[in-house]
Amino acid sequence: MLLKFTKMHGLGNDFVVVDAVSRKVFFNKQQIERLSDRNLGIGFDQLLVVEPPSNPDMDFRYRIYNSDGSEVEHCGNGARCFVKFVLDRGLTNKRVIDVETKRGAIQLRVMDDGLVTVDMGSPSFEPKDLPFTADVSDSLYEIKAGDKDYLITPVSVGNPHAVIKVDELVDEEVATTGPLLESHERFPQNVNVGFMQVVSPTEINLRVYERGVGETQACGTGACAAVVAGIKQGWLSPKVTVHALGGDLHIEWQGEGQSIFMTGPAVKVFEGQIYL
Secondary structure (H helix, E strand, O other): OEEEEEEEOOOEEEEEEOOOOOOOOOOOOHHHHHHHOOOOOOOOOOOEEOOOOOOOOOOOEEEEOOOOEEOOOHHHHHHHHHHHHHHOOOOOOOEEEEEOOOEEEEEEEOOOOEEEEOOOOEEEEHHHOOOOOOOOOOOOOEEOOOOOOEEEEEOOOEEEEEEEEEOOOOHHHHHHHHHHOOOOOOOOOOOOEEEEEEEOOEEEEEEEOOOOOOOOOOOHHHHHHHHHHHHOOOOOOOOEEEEEEOOOEEEEEEOOOOEEEEEOEEEEEEEEEEEE
């Protein structure tokens, strides 16, 4: 099969996006792994497959696959790229788009400056929602990774995250602690690991080790998780600029029961085709 695709990125977090609205497309794990290979395939962090909705009240459905072929619930940077894709392809002309994901319904809004704001829904700190193994529900937990103990804030923003506040961001710590916590026994479905340096109540530096991928240039859900964790702990204000390796995201959360709003860019890199 000759597959047409679009390569995109949100702050360096890169995607291959496929139109499964105009033509039915199916992928298996081996095909995704091959396509994601940066030497032998196209190369990407995630594959986004845009499909017709199953709910008539929705505009689209899209599915998200990590480079290892696993399907995940949510991706903030991918959501913004999805919006640019469906607009560029003429699949819709709406500026407010309602979308089905594995996590549930989300709403995306194209702003006048070309940035995209995503309603990421309300976060949860309940261990069962990640899932995370804990005897009691709390906002801060001690967990051992390797020979070190860490204080983490587990939070679900549609997918599971463990946020660690650090004094400085160190390459070695991200590279070694990230995978240890990603597959920690207390996270039975694995977890995304965020390392957050608080610059001020309105500004953080962030690096994220994503489950099934490794460290990426930026992680939209990771930015949301870090900000709400910081607000929960009293370190941050309701509006925060997140500095990732690939650029900046703007996150707003007004507190318990409220949605998180994420605003940032999406860029088309190129279009192509490849044989599966």
